[in-house]
Amino acid sequence: MESQDLRKAGLKVTLPRIKVLEILESAQQRHMSAEDVYKALLEMGEEIGLATVYRVLTQFEGAGLVSRLSIEGGHAVFELEDGSHHDHLLCVRCNQIEEFIDEVIEQRQRAIAAEKGFQMTDHSLYIYGICRNCQS
Amino acid sequence: MESQDLRKAGLKVTLPRIKVLEILESAQQRHMSAEDVYKALLEMGEEIGLATVYRVLTQFEGAGLVSRLSIEGGHAVFELEDGSHHDHLLCVRCNQIEEFIDEVIEQRQRAIAAEKGFQMTDHSLYIYGICRNCQS
DNA sequence: AATATAAATGAAAACCTTTCTCATTTACAC
DNA sequence: GTGTAAATGAGAAAGGTTTTCATTTATATT
The missing domain is CATH 1.10.10.10 (Winged helix-like DNA-binding domain superfamily/Winged helix DNA-binding domain)
Structure with missing residues (x-):
């Protein structure tokens, strides 16, 4: 519905x-x-x-x-949007997108924002690479 | 020169x-x-x-x-380019850009790419927020 | 159920950043 | 100096996205 x-x-x-x-x-x-x-x-x-x-x-x-x-x-x-925050891995060959979450990275980001005096509103992390299928 | x-x-x-x-x-x-x-x-x-x-x-x-x-x-x-890799913090109010490096994040990224079978070619990380000056 | 009103839509034009085309100019090797 | 390939300028084109404006539609109100 x-x-x-x-x-x-x-x-x-x-x-x-x-x-x-x-x-x-x-x-x-x-x-x-x-x-x-x-x-x-x-x-x-x-x-x-x-x-x-x-x-x-x-x-x-x-x-x-x-x-x-x-x-x-x-x-x-x-x-x-499913409520779960996550970041993305993109294949530069086939444009496939995978998702991942890493709590260590999340934490470090918060720490860095705080350290620099930023009130963090958002962040975006993209890892670009060649996926398994496209490496052959 | x-x-x-x-x-x-x-x-x-x-x-x-x-x-x-x-x-x-x-x-x-x-x-x-x-x-x-x-x-x-x-x-x-x-x-x-x-x-x-x-x-x-x-x-x-x-x-x-x-x-x-x-x-x-x-x-x-x-x-x-000064040879140093770094990521960026952007102020969403004044568009000022700050730079930072975090070896822990770098490492985690490499680990995640490996885990997912990606041959990492690049990555980009932006933290968006309100900088100290713009918070007043 | 009919109506009024503000919001949503479609089509095309406008926008904005970036790239391309092509004729002209320029840097550099000889 | 000269030739040649590379670089430039101006404007057109491209590609994704947004805007405009007249028309249609959803919803609140009678």
Whole structure:
């Protein structure tokens, strides 16, 4: 029942929003660009404009329903927010994305922010590399 | 004697390259976007095209003279390469950038990449927050 | 159930940073 | 000095994202 999530987020329940949420929840890939979502909608037979996809994703981000990753190379990808913070490993060959959490790193980051007098609001850590499959 | 640095890097010694290097070395801000460099050149009375600034910065990056930081929000900033790897703390209010190194984090990153079967090529860590000055 | 109103949408244009094209100029090797 | 490959400038193009504005839609109100 996606409508509930939308309502809870203070967003009107509209077809584009329902469909985008559906895509994100049922997609085989957890990380999708706006373009990916747009194409998935088309395949689903929904004629929703790309501008609307961008708007909806941005609103979802504001509402805490998704997070935006600003990958190197310009375009952003989105993932459903599940409450668990994590960082990312990106394959520079196949663009596959893996997630990881490391409490030691988290802790060190907090310590560094404190040390420098920063009130930390966020952080982003990307490890770039060649994944197992692409090393052959 | 910037010409030496350029020659060593295998780059022809041209006015745009000398001037861009001069800007980077003498700038009050260590982190500059292509646009920043371009404007500084104009103020200096040098009529160097923006496209050239981009080209020169990209070549400098290739030559190891500067590093490119891909800050969230689209545009890149460059810093003179001094051989020391480091990560960055960014103030979300005033955009000031501080640098830090943490060997524990570096180590954990290597360990995580290895664990996931990734051959690490690079990594980027940004801590976002409000700096001491902006907290008042 | 009908209506009013503010919000959401679609399509296309605008934006912004960065890259490319191509004719012209320049640095450097000979 | 001269030739040649490389570098430059100006503007066009690219690519992802946002904005504009007229039209449609969801929801609160009668």
